[in-house]
Amino acid sequence: MITEAPRIVTARLDHEDSYTLDRYLATGGYEGLRAALARPTAEVRAEVDKASLLGRGGAGFPAGRKWSMLRPADITYLVINGDESEPATFKDHLLVERDPHQVVEGTIIAAYALGVAQAFIFCRGEFALGLERLTQAVNEAYAHGALGADVFGSGWSLDLVVHPGAGAYICGEETALLESLEGKRGFPRIKPPYFPAAIGLYGAPTVVNNIETVSNLPWIIRNGGEAFAALGQGSSTGTRLFALSGRVERPGWYELEMSKVTFDDLINHPSLGGGVKGGKALKAFIPGGVSAPWFGPEHLSLGLDQDAVGKAGSMLGSGSVVVMDETTCVVRAAWRITRFFHRESCGQCTPCREGSGWLEKILRRLEEGDGREADLDLLMDACDNIAPGVSWPPQQTTICVLGPSIPSSIASGIRMFRDEFLLHVKEGGCPMRGAR
Amino acid sequence: MGRLTPENLERARAIVALYPERRSALIPLCHLAQSQEGWLSPEAMEDVAVLCGVTPAEVRGTASFYDMLHTEPVGRHVVAVCTNIACLLAGAYELIEHAEKHLGVSVGQTTEDGEFTLEEAECLAGCDIAPCVQVNHRFFGPLDGPGFESLTAELRAGRLAELVPRHGVLCRVERNVSLPARDAASPGSPAAAGEENR
Structure with a gap:
């Protein structure tokens, strides 16, 4: 059912100049921050709890609960994850390019609620225009008094740095993102600790929130958590x-x-x-x-x-x-997805690094006509070695969830379209070739 | 050539100052170095190493992990054709085959005149304009064969120079403030008011 729900994070996007400070201020911009600053931080956190806002990055972890896990310490950090790289995902790309001030305001509200003095927005490097728009927005926010020393005269201060990524899917994983932000390869960290809220950036407690997650915060503060939860x-x-x-x-x-x-x-x-x-x-x-x-x-x-x-x-x-x-070849689709994981595996864990390569090779030979019937079982066997049982949610065998995510498309493909896989063997190649 | 220019050295020092630990500036500085010549020369990586307090090998070891950082020379235009699932479903492999034929190079190669390096990219988050292409990280799409040919003709003629800066130039807006909050914070009360009413 299509509903009449308000557009919360895309409210401004019908305006050509949605990314400018003028448009932002003319459409309620930074009012959420002003309202937040007028209240104690605990009340701001409670408002977000009331909204029951689920993280929008992929795992769907409740944002309020993530915040509550931040270990008290002298120095804590907030890092916004804008390294959007999950194939077919382009929402954060949209938000950083078209409403960067909303991202910045949401970040400031989150930082205030958490009592953080330094925040970073980690923006995917390939978003060149997004980086320009975010940097411009941050410059303007400082000039507007929304960032820096004594934000809007509240006595609270925050610095915000826009940090460019350099092209690696794995950096969307929050501990890999922190490694990258520390100037290293994007290798996910061994768990535990499970959450950077305990040990994060430079070893300090750190909250990592997604771009879309924090883009909701100005609206939630202006309209109340209950309105959001409704x-x-x-x-x-x-x-x-x-x-x-x-x-x-x-x-x-x-x-x-x-x-x-x-x-x-x-x-x-x-x-x-x-x-x-x-x-x-x-x-x-x-x-x-x-x-x-x-x-x-x-x-x-x-x-x-x-x-x-x-x-x-x-x-x-x-x-x-x-x-x-109906014209889509599922073997080819599964192959391309697997190839992606193989290319993006950071290489630390054997099941992911080796398994992804094996799977890609087998799928490729099926698609190209060199497959055999036993390949279907071999595929499932290799999947089972990466994520035992090939169940959902997958069993973990690796440092991060990239590896265990690989079997998803293959197992779905085989379970739903076994005949089409077998047809590739029987016909010595892809039966859909030239279908389009 | 190769070394960071005096202007970029100054920029680099300002970037290092944004981070609590200077190694964090490593990737931003690699981008800065890459903006000079389109790729990361060994000399530039040495400069980045000194600025970040690491060895040149650590810079190379880190940079080589990331798709965007090139430790070998590339063409003036790095053309990245996405072939991931959404683009595949919109004909990306037909497009990349066409691109190879049209440019006379295979994926990973640079044309003889140094104009174009052709890359096959993973999802670029341009799935609503599939199949999409990035040229020096600026988006174009959806593109078919003829569209690709006219795009490369425009690029070759320099008619898109404003939209598409040379390879390596990522963010043309510079941060114009240092860190006033850190400057203002007195020792012992880093989080100021935010901590007090927790």
Whole structure:
């Protein structure tokens, strides 16, 4: 069901100049921060708790709970994760380019709530325009009094630094991101500690929040946590920015009320995805980034709801939905996704580093006509070595979750389309070749 | 050539000053060094090492981990064609085959005139304009074969110079403030008011 929910993080985006300070101030900009500064930090944290805001980076961890885990210390840090690299995800890209002041204001509110004096926005390096817009916004925020010593005369001070990444998917993993921010290779850190809130940047307690997560904060402070929690249902509160791509008429971003809007609405409604491209039949769709197991047409009626999608055996993840139609070769799709993981594996853990390469090779030979029937079992066996049981959520064998995410697409592909995999063996190559 | 210019050395010192520990400036400084010649020369990496307090080998070892940092020379335009899932579904492999033919190079190679280096990219977060291409990290898409040809013609003719700076130039907006909060904070009360009412 399409609802009349307000657009929270994309409210300004119909304006050509949505990224400018003038437009931002004319549309309620920095009022959330002023309202926050007028209240004790505990009240600001309580407001975010009331909103039940789930982290928008992919794991869906409650933001308020993450904040509550920050270990008290003399020096603490806030780092905003804008290293968006999950394939088919482009929401943070949108937010840093088109509403950078909202990102900055959200960051300042979070920093105030946490009592942090130094914050960083880690922005994916490939977002050159986003880096320019964020840097401009930070310069303007300082000049406006929203950053620096004595923010808006409150007596509280904050410095904010925009930090460019340099191209590595793994740096979206929060401990790898911190390593990268320390000037090192993006190697995820061994757990425990499970959360940087205990030991983070330079060993100091650190909260890492996603760009979209903090972009919600100005609205939550202005309108109250209850107003936010009144949207959506269950644990999936508020609205969420969905990125729709693949074989669909109207790929793009859509901010939708969580839980109430369904995948069917998102993909097929004329005002949203507009249906499968060229009126073709839907074959499968990925509900939340390529780390998520695939869904078939029978899952279209599911709501865009974190718990419901989890219960159905996948995840809402990063909020990116990829549509595959009847012309899509699932072996090729699984191969390309696996190739991505192989290229992006940091190489620390054997199951991920070696397993991803094995899987890619086997899928490639299936697609190119050199496969054999036993390859299907071999694929599942290799998947089982990376994530024992190939269940959902996957069993962990590695330092971070990249490796155990690899089997998702392959296992889905084989479970849903075993015949198509076998046809590749029988016909000595891809039966879909030239279908488009 | 190779060394950081005096202007960039000054910029580099300002960047180092933004971080509690100077090694954190390593990647921003690699970007800065790369903006000089489009790639990271050994001499530039030595300068970055001195500024960050690490060895040149540590700079190279770190830089080589990241896709955007090039330790070998590249063309004036690094053309990165995304072939990940959303772009694949929109014909990215057909596009990259066309690009190889049109430019006369394979993925990873540079044209003889030094204009173009062709790369196959992982998802660039431009899935709404699939198949998408980045030229020196500026977005173009959706592109088909003819679109790719006219884009490279425009680039070759220098007509997109304003939109697409030379390779390595990432953020053309410079930070214009130091860290006033840190400057203002008196020792012993780093978090100021924020900590008091926790």
